[in-house]
Amino acid sequence: MTFRIDVLTIFPEYLAPLGQSLLGKAAAKGLVSVGVHDLRQWTDDVHRTVDDSPYGGGPGMVMRPEPWGRGLEAVRPPGTRLVVPTPAGRPFTQAVAAQWATEPGLVFACGRYEGIDQRVADWAAEGGPVSEVSIGDYVLAGGESAVLVMVEAVTRLLPGVVGNAESVEFDSHADGLLEGPSYTRPATWRGHEVPPVLLSGDHAAIARWRRAQSLRRTADRRPDLLTGLPDGALTAADRAA
Numbered sequence: 638m639t640f641r642i643d644v645l646t647i648f649p650e651y652l653a654p655l656g657q658s659l660l661g662k663a664a665a666k667g668l669v670s671v672g673v674h675d676l677r678q679w680t681d682d683v684h685r686t687v688d689d690s691p692y693g694g695g696p697g698m699v700m701r702p703e704p705w706g707r708g709l710e711a712v713r714p715p716g717t718r719l720v721v722p723t724p725a726g727r728p729f730t731q732a733v734a735a736q737w738a739t740e741p742g743l744v745f746a747c748g749r750y751e752g753i754d755q756r757v758a759d760w761a762a763e764g765g766p767v768s769e770v771s772i773g774d775y776v777l778a779g780g781e782s783a784v785l786v787m788v789e790a791v792t793r794l795l796p797g798v799v800g801n802a803e804s805v806e807f808d809s810h811a812d813g814l815l816e817g818p819s820y821t822r823p824a825t826w827r828g829h830e831v832p833p834v835l836l837s838g839d840h841a842a843i844a845r846w847r848r849a850q851s852l853r854r855t856a857d858r859r860p861d862l863l864t865g866l867p868d869g870a871l872t873a874a875d876r877a878a
């Protein structure tokens with residue numbers, strides 16, 4: 638029932654926001670519990686060293702395996718998915734978030750420097766699923782920001798977290814398309830009108846208009862999403878739009 642999140646990082650203070658806002662309410666409801674752990678508590682030297690030079694040479698430093706091995710043994714419930722944010726990962730998508738939201742919890746490993754010794758992910762796969770995932774095609778200084786992003790995407794999908802469950806269902810990407818424009822009062826604002834159909838009360842026309850806007854925006858901004866749609870996702874009416 639309670640979704641358990643654990644994060645291992647050398648910058649625990651960076652993940653303090655995990656207790657705020659939406660996640661905070663969810664935590665207050667007992668839907669989510671979060672643990673943030675300083676990786677350095679599992680180092681074995683007086684300098685609490687977490688990195689070392691890369692085998693084979695090359696720039697930068699690599700995170701040593703041993704602190705990760707001890708930390709994951711201490712923190713990761715058996716069988717729990719280990720998520721490693723990395724620019725070299727498979728794409729993190731709404732579908733991935735939805736899948737993870739059905740599981741009992743997640744453990745996140747925040748890489749820094751040039752990354753974590755690959756044997757950590759390889760060894761961790763012996764104890765449960767491991768997902769090396771990317772939140773986008775750019776390089777961050779570490780995994781902590783990506784963890785904030787993924788935790789927010791997953792926890793808002795947990796039952797009871799977002800007030801209006803329907804608003805989650807009709808998110809962008811939920812049906813494979815981008816969400817179209819939204820409007821609220823006033824009907825005229827600084828010379829800009831709300832599209833009249835939205836004030837018409839004709840709910841069938843409104844639904845058609847919204848679908849057409851969603852398709853137009855997707856074709857304009859994310860044509861890649863249109864090629865990936867399952868067969869039949871686009872109706873004849875869609876194609877005519």
Ligand SMILES: COC(=O)COc1cccc(COC(=O)c2cn[nH]c2)c1
Pocket residue numbers: 721722723724747748749750751752753754755758769770771772773774775776777778779780781783
């Ligand atoms: C095995 O995995 C690792 O070693 C991960 O290591 C690193 C190293 C540097 C930065 C990061 C953080 O992730 C991203 O930059 C990222 C994720 N998505 N898009 C950009 C992670």
